[in-house]
Amino acid sequence: MIQPQPTPNLVLTTAPFLREGTTTPVLMNRVTLATLPIIGFSIYSFGLKALLVLLASVLGCLATEALLNRNRTEPKSLLDGSALLTGVLLGLTLPPAIPLWLAILGGMVAIALGKWVWGGLGSNLFNPALVGRAFLQTSFPTVMTTWTDPFQGWGHIAKPNLALPLMQGAVDGMTAATPLGMAKFDHATTAMDLLFLGKTAGSLGETCAGLLFLCGLWLAYKKVFDWRLPVATLLTAGLFAALLHGFFPQRCVAGPVAMLFSGGLLFGAVFMVTDPVTTPLTKKGMWIFGFGVGSLTLLIRVFGGLPEGVMFSILLMNAVTPLINRYTQPRVFGGAR
């Protein structure tokens, strides 16, 4: 008679039994990691206030995420890295002298209206950080277009930073102009080395073109995002800038390179256009999306009322992303070409 065999407690799962292993939190944290040099430069350039604004924005995001996620058993989203990333990205798009309470409010709006009303991570139509920023820009336009000069000392905090909610004193007397503002309103150009090395006024994370470029290269190398999205955006913007600069030098004083290096274009191309959730899945769709962002940005910058148009261009293209996905489905292997 056959001996009874031990019956091991075998685990039943379905194939595949191997996983590549890069998880969504890892992807999120890699992007956050890529912002560290930019955060560092921002603090170096704008002083202590940069750190405070970033912390305020992150606090707003994490607190809102924790609050809205509290009744969900699975998955716990507070530590999946996405709310932290939204907070950091939002913070980097804010002007250095913004009142801290506004940075917190922006973070709350980003997570609540930008993400959770849609159903949480992966369900949102618009880039959450940009929803937060758009809310601030439209509700507090003066604050969001008041800039300070870089390099005012390590410990520098602007008076408006500490303004109390909804009280006077949100705008400082000392203001500076961004390169795009100067180009639009004063028809003045900014030297390329100042743009490249970040010696200009602007939002916390957008000033140093050289550093943004390097961070983008690293993220593309690590395959955190698809290179097509930023490349399509920048190519289109560069091309349009060259055309507009050539045909309307009065309206468009900046050449293509200066156009790419000023304002939020490079930051948007590296960190916003590459948000997977709100951009197309398909290769063809990615080119279309990048083309849309690049061309709209230039139209707003050159012909619109605002000096900068990256944020609204991305949000507009976010809105048509489902449509782009729908009409750019890949050809099936062995299907008609």
Added chain:
Amino acid sequence: MTHATLPTFRHGVHPPERKASTAALSVERMPFVERYIVPLSQHIGKAAVPLVKPGETVVRGQMLAKPDGFISTAVHAPVSGKILNLDLQPHPSGQLMQAFTIQADSFSAQTVDTQVPPDVDSLSIQETIQWVQNSGLVGLGGAAFPTHVKFSVPQGKRIQAVILNGCECEPYLTCDHRVMLEQPGNVVRGLRLMMRKLGAQKGYIGIESNKADAIDLLKNILSDQPDVEVVALNVKYPQGAEKMLLDAIFQKEVPSGKLPLDLEMVVNNVGTAAALAQYFDDGVPLIERVVTVTGPAVPEPKNLMVPLGTPLFEVLKHCAVDLERIRQVILGGPMMGFAQKNLQAPIIKGTSGILVFEQPLAEPIGELPCIRCSRCLDACPMFLNPSRLAAMVRREWTDELQQYHLMDCFECASCSYVCPSNIPLVHLMRLGKLMIRQAKAKEQVK
């Protein structure tokens, strides 16, 4: 050989290879054990029809069950002994299935008593198909598609080239590699036999570059035969899928929903070719196959020639596996194989490997939301959109699933492999295909 210069298909993934512990081990024979479980269904198609009854004595190699129709094949006795039972027994698919239980005759010499087929060149194509069907031969790569069916070319079609698949792209497995190294003559003769019978002008053997010794050996043997070409391929999963293999070698796409036949080609596994050549030499039907037994919980990994029907626990014990400690057993490769619960289940014709682990490879882990990172689109060798398809399966949008070509999915699991959110994509693809089939069946009833 630099990777950039070697051909391969588009998309796909690069899982760790993990073949080192068995790649250099010669094939050993698994000794006979006390009892065998021989299922009537070990292949794609209808289960075989029993020819013997419980209580009868059978001789090793004797046909136990005959094919039921054309897409079906015969089943033979792996051992001389007595049929104890014909009832429901554990099957590697996870179900209970009709199977013979055979008590091996421990005093038998276990010699095979079969009829040797006549010279294959004197046979008509119909007779060849008949002989191959009676040999019980199936594709030994894993899918176990009856081999004789591939000899049947529909009216008006012809075959220009026969392609042998020596990719063995699944991690861990080394049985095809060993067959190419130890029976290169059989592989080539099997290929030539197929070419002659199908009237094909050209033969190709596609091998991934991680089996350089097999590539060199076969290239040497074939150096004076210009009509057969050994093609070294860049290592990538799932290159062993026949559509991917043809894309890699010829940069040609099999049309959606069609077979390699539409490109006037036919693809067979190298092990199948070797077994075919062997069968026309000595008439021994498919009663044993090479199985790679490996994994971190196997103290003595082996490439084993195992009689079909040998229970899994016997094979594991032979490789010194401590049955008390193991937590996961996978039949086949880790990308497309099946986890086992019951080690009484037998080795069958499609079993290419047994992988054993003390820690489960894939514990059920929490799923995160899809972030539409598009990694699954970049991985899918059929250029599908698994992210979108998965969402459609969950909404049960059967019509849209078909419009998005779900039926072209062959479940290679590359999408699940890359998904950063641990979404069970390939599982959802299987579910979706089932929904489509059920919807179609319902339509036919109306």
